[in-house]
Structure formats: C-alpha cells, structure tokens
Amino acid sequence: MDIDLKGKSALVTGSTGGIGYAVARELARLGAYVAVNGRTGERVEAAIAQLKGEVPEGEFIAGVGSVASAEGVAELLAGLPRVDILINNAGIFEPKPFFEIPDEDWQRFYDVNVMSGVRLSRAYVPGMVERGWGRVVFIASESGINIPLEMVHYGMTKTAQLAISRGLAETVGGSGVTVNSVLPGPTLTEGVAEFLKSMGGAGSDLEQVGREFIAENRPTSLIKRLARPEEVASMVAYLCTPAASATSGAALRVDGGVLRGIA
Known part of the structure; x- marks a missing residue:
C-alpha cells in the first residue's frame, strides 16, 4: 500500500491543537512537508516546536494567519502560494440555544467553518488540477447530518461543508485531485x-x-x-496518500458509530 507523501506539501488549517495538530503530525510522519496554521506566530511556533519533538524527522513551516476572513486568507496565501494537500480543519463550536443565537454568531460560524475552506480551495485547487495531483479534505462532523439541538448553527456549517466537498469533487473529476470529507464524532x-x-x-x-x-x-x-484526535487523524492522513486515489466525493465517518444509517 502506497502511503508515502515524501515530496508533497500540506497545509492544515487550525493546526496548533486538537484534530488539526494530530493531522499535521501524521502527515509529517508520512513524509509530507507540513505548514502549521494558527492565528498568531507565537502559537504556531510553539506547536512546531512540539511537533519537532514528536516527529524529529518531520519538516514544518509556519503558516500564520486567521482563515476567518478574506484578509487573513490572503496573508496566509502570500507566504504559502502552493500546496499539494489542503486540510480544511479550522473551526469553532459553542453550545447555545437556537433562540439565543444572534445574527453575528451565525455569520461568524459561517465565516470560520465554511468560508475559510471555500477561499483556500478556490486558491489552491486550480494549481493541483494543473499539476495532475492533489488532495483536499474537509473536517466536517457527524453534526452535519445529526444536527445537535444544543448548537444548530454549528451543525449548519458542517452540513454546508459536506455540500461544498461533494460539489468540488465533481468539479475536478478526472483531474487526479480528490476531495473528501471526514465526519468525526465527539472528540x-x-x-x-x-x-x-x-x-x-x-x-x-x-x-x-x-x-x-x-x-x-x-x-x-x-x-x-x-474519540481521540489521533484516531481521526489516521483517517485523514490515509485520504491524502496515493493509496486513496479511488476515493473522492466521499464523506467518511470517524464518529464511533453515532450515526445509525448503514450508508
């Protein structure tokens, strides 16, 4: 099974902690050159230092910039104009009753959880298509299918990610670029x-x-x-490898069986 990512570059958004950090670590273990993304240089450098301690042979670069705005994405792209692997992981959540969620919260969740991936995919995927190889993974959630009553606005953004992922996969069909979603459960x-x-x-x-x-x-x-972050990261990393070349347009669950559907 070909899981070698040597010579490939990757960007994992929101990777100074949590699932994003675990994905960055796993991709580095497979040989990828990984850009670690966070909102501040201090957090990014601290994460890279920790990653180097865990993966001494790994190669990492700082990708500083908030992906919650067009300006932040532009800042990130200026320092990292090309990647072979894009992991749209950055996201926020907050339990709040539906009738207490103001307009600004709906917009903030949409900007961070949805538009970050839209903007980065729009910037990076054409280059992947031109080169004939690329991987895009959206870190969605089982909450995109099983909308949580305690945070409907979060569930809405995860449903949107599933739609975008499938639509983008169809857009680049036959190009050598695959686009998939991963649906973690509570992690x-x-x-x-x-x-x-x-x-x-x-x-x-x-x-x-x-x-x-x-x-x-x-x-x-x-x-x-x-679930543990590394359990989710294993699935994400596999989707980025040459071994997963026939998997595209899929929504793969790492939800611990929360979703009861058989498909």
Missing part, C-alpha cells in the same frame, strides 16, 4: 476538554465525564466514549 480536543470541565468540575476525570456525555447526548455511539 477529546482541548476545546471539548474545557467544555467537559465546565460540566464536571476542574478535578473531574475527563474520560469518565466524556463517557457520561456520550451516554446522555450521543447514546447511539458504538464505542461509548469520545
């Missing part, structure tokens, strides 16, 4: 850890609080626990 990232702490207290056992959260809020889960 124990730093943000989720803070959320769980707020539920169970600072001294709580996060594994146990996570299991209780799953039992109450995602009872259809088959693994009965939160």
Whole structure:
C-alpha cells in the first residue's frame, strides 16, 4: 500500500491543537512537508516546536494567519502560494440555544467553518488540477447530518461543508485531485476538554465525564466514549496518500458509530 507523501506539501488549517495538530503530525510522519496554521506566530511556533519533538524527522513551516476572513486568507496565501494537500480543519463550536443565537454568531460560524475552506480551495485547487495531483479534505462532523439541538448553527456549517466537498469533487473529476470529507464524532480536543470541565468540575476525570456525555447526548455511539484526535487523524492522513486515489466525493465517518444509517 502506497502511503508515502515524501515530496508533497500540506497545509492544515487550525493546526496548533486538537484534530488539526494530530493531522499535521501524521502527515509529517508520512513524509509530507507540513505548514502549521494558527492565528498568531507565537502559537504556531510553539506547536512546531512540539511537533519537532514528536516527529524529529518531520519538516514544518509556519503558516500564520486567521482563515476567518478574506484578509487573513490572503496573508496566509502570500507566504504559502502552493500546496499539494489542503486540510480544511479550522473551526469553532459553542453550545447555545437556537433562540439565543444572534445574527453575528451565525455569520461568524459561517465565516470560520465554511468560508475559510471555500477561499483556500478556490486558491489552491486550480494549481493541483494543473499539476495532475492533489488532495483536499474537509473536517466536517457527524453534526452535519445529526444536527445537535444544543448548537444548530454549528451543525449548519458542517452540513454546508459536506455540500461544498461533494460539489468540488465533481468539479475536478478526472483531474487526479480528490476531495473528501471526514465526519468525526465527539472528540477529546482541548476545546471539548474545557467544555467537559465546565460540566464536571476542574478535578473531574475527563474520560469518565466524556463517557457520561456520550451516554446522555450521543447514546447511539458504538464505542461509548469520545474519540481521540489521533484516531481521526489516521483517517485523514490515509485520504491524502496515493493509496486513496479511488476515493473522492466521499464523506467518511470517524464518529464511533453515532450515526445509525448503514450508508
């Protein structure tokens, strides 16, 4: 199985922590030259230093810039005009009752979770098509199919990502470029850890609080626990390899079986 990414360049948005960080680490292990993205130089450099400690042979570059705005994307593109692999991972979430979500929150979630991937794909994918090889992965969520009542605005953005991913895959069909989505279930990232702490207290056992959260809020889960970032990263990294060349336009689940559909 060909999983060698030597000579390939990758950008992982929102990769100073969580799933994005785990994806950057896995791509580097497979030989890719990885641009680590975050809003500040300090956070990016700290993440790169940690990544180099975990993957000594890895090659990393700083990709500083907020992808939440056209200006931030332009700043990022100026320093990184070409990539072979684009991981649209940057995203935000916040539990809030529907009737308390103001217009500005809807717009902010759409800008960060959806438009970041649109703008970057629009910038990078034509070059991939011209070169005859490329990989684009949108980090969506099972929440794009199973809309969470506690954050409808978040679910909406994840549904939008699924639509964009499929549409883009069809747009570049036959070019050697593949476009896919990955649908993680609830995953124990730093943000989720803070959320769980707020539920169970600072001294709580996060594994146990996570299991209780799953039992109450995602009872259809088959693994009965939160996923780990590295478990999601393994699927994402595989989709970026030559071995996944026949997989495009797909929405692949790493949701622990939360979604009950068989397709």
